[in-house]
Amino acid sequence: MTNNLKEIASKFSVEGKIADIKPLGEGFINDTFIVTTLAEEDPNYLFQRKNKNIFKDVPGMMGNILKVTTHLKQKIAAAGGDIMREAMTITPAKNGDLFYKDEEGDFWTMCLFIKDNLTYEAADSPELAYAGGKGIGKFQSMLSDMKEPLVDILPGFHNIRFRFKQWDEVLSKDPAGRKAGLTEEIAWVEDRRKEMLEFWTLVENGTIPTRVTHNDTKINNILFDKEGNDLCVIDLDTVLNSTVLNDYGDAMRSYTNTGLEDDENLDQVSMDMDIFKAYTKGYLEETVSFLTASELEYLAFSAKYITFEQVLRFLMDYIDGDNYYKIKSPQHNLIRTHAQYKLLTSMEEQYEQMKQVIFKYSKELS
Ligand code: GN1
Numbered sequence: 439m440t441n442n443l444k445e446i447a448s449k450f451s452v453e454g455k456i457a458d459i460k461p462l463g464e465g466f467i468n469d470t471f472i473v474t475t476l477a478e479e480d481p482n483y484l485f486q487r488k489n490k491n492i493f494k495d496v497p498g499m500m501g502n503i504l505k506v507t508t509h510l511k512q513k514i515a516a517a518g519g520d521i522m523r524e525a526m527t528i529t530p531a532k533n534g535d536l537f538y539k540d541e542e543g544d545f546w547t548m549c550l551f552i553k554d555n556l557t558y559e560a561a562d563s564p565e566l567a568y569a570g571g572k573g574i575g576k577f578q579s580m581l582s583d584m585k586e587p588l589v590d591i592l593p594g595f596h597n598i599r600f601r602f603k604q605w606d607e608v609l610s611k612d613p614a615g616r617k618a619g620l621t622e623e624i625a626w627v628e629d630r631r632k633e634m635l636e637f638w639t640l641v642e643n644g645t646i647p648t649r650v651t652h653n654d655t656k657i658n659n660i661l662f663d664k665e666g667n668d669l670c671v672i673d674l675d676t677v678l679n680s681t682v683l684n685d686y687g688d689a690m691r692s693y694t695n696t697g698l699e700d701d702e703n704l705d706q707v708s709m710d711m712d713i714f715k716a717y718t719k720g721y722l723e724e725t726v727s728f729l730t731a732s733e734l735e736y737l738a739f740s741a742k743y744i745t746f747e748q749v750l751r752f753l754m755d756y757i758d759g760d761n762y763y764k765i766k767s768p769q770h771n772l773i774r775t776h777a778q779y780k781l782l783t784s785m786e787e788q789y790e791q792m793k794q795v796i797f798k799y800s801k802e803l804s
């Protein structure tokens with residue numbers, strides 16, 4: 439542990455004495471650490487340096503997280519739940535700010551570490567997928583009456599019109615000189631431009647409503663308890679006002695993949711229909727009461743939409759010369775592109791069945 443880390447951590451309202459600070463997790467964006475304290479009765483903390491290239495408004499982000507967690511805790515308390523374990527708790531800086539800005543202009547944040555939980559990098563059973571679906575479903579349901587708007591700290595985040603604008607710019611510049619070797623991959627994106635923009639038009643014109651959404655619902659952003667139930671939705675950096683379809687779709691991209699997000703063996707990658715069914719059942723049990731007919735109609739499409747967006751984002755970052763995602767090898771973003779495209783084609787092949795599953799559960803549950 440460097441003195442620097444310890445010094446920065448000491449700016450926060452930590453209970454007890456800090457014993458150690460160690461790196462934690464596999465996030466692509468921020469640097470994450472766990473702060474352990476000496477005494478068993480004192481909590482541990484999750485400590486992060488936010489990625490300043492991506493998050494330009496950390497005060498705005500933390501204000502959003504405070505609004506969302508306050509709302510969640512009210513709901514959890516009303517239902518007799520445990521507000522310290524079922525929702526995140528921000529640990530403010532000693533001066534009362536929800537962040538600390540260091541001399542290099544980096545923003546640091548802290549929250550309570552929730553003990554005795556399990557996290558997963560893959561949904562290895564339908565039971566786990568069902569619990570994950572319940573988790574995101576409850577999260578959306580508890581926030582469905584939150585009227586207070588959130589600050590748009592990531593303009594255009596899951597907006598494919600915005601992503602295509604970035605895409606067109608990067609392709610016209612071709613900064614890393616990689617475009618010429620990517621004719622096939624670029625066509626994967628271009629071939630779907632029209633249908634993806636048509637879907638987003640429905641969000642823009644209000645046919646599909648805007649609500650409070652998480653926007654990064656992959657499986658490692660939810661904690662499970664030791665009995666395998668959903669416990670707490672974490673990583674709230676991207677809470678925004680958008681469509682709930684993106685949260686469902688991104689979860690499907692993550693949970694149903696039989697391979698890795700960056701699998702080099704494409705034979706491993708496909709969409710697992712049993713996982714799809716189980717997640718969808720858990721999700722709809724919690725959400726069917728408030729989702730509109732247009733949201734239900736486009737739920738299956740959202741899985742393709744977010745997986746497509748991820749193909750575009752990984753490929754765009756590769757063409758751009760790898761400025762956004764952390765990479766482990768020079769080809770990493772291209773490997774991710776191929777693996778996500780394989781998943782997308784598997785969803786396209788199973789699309790009719792996906793729609794039938796959603797139709798069946800939404801009828802049974804309403
Ligand atoms: C990033 O930070 P992490 O790993 O939870 C990214 C998501 C992507 C995801 C791909 C702010 O999430 O949008 O879907 O990687 N977050 C941001 O795995 O861009």
Ligand code: MG
Nearest residue numbers: 465658659673
């Ligand atoms: Mg994360």
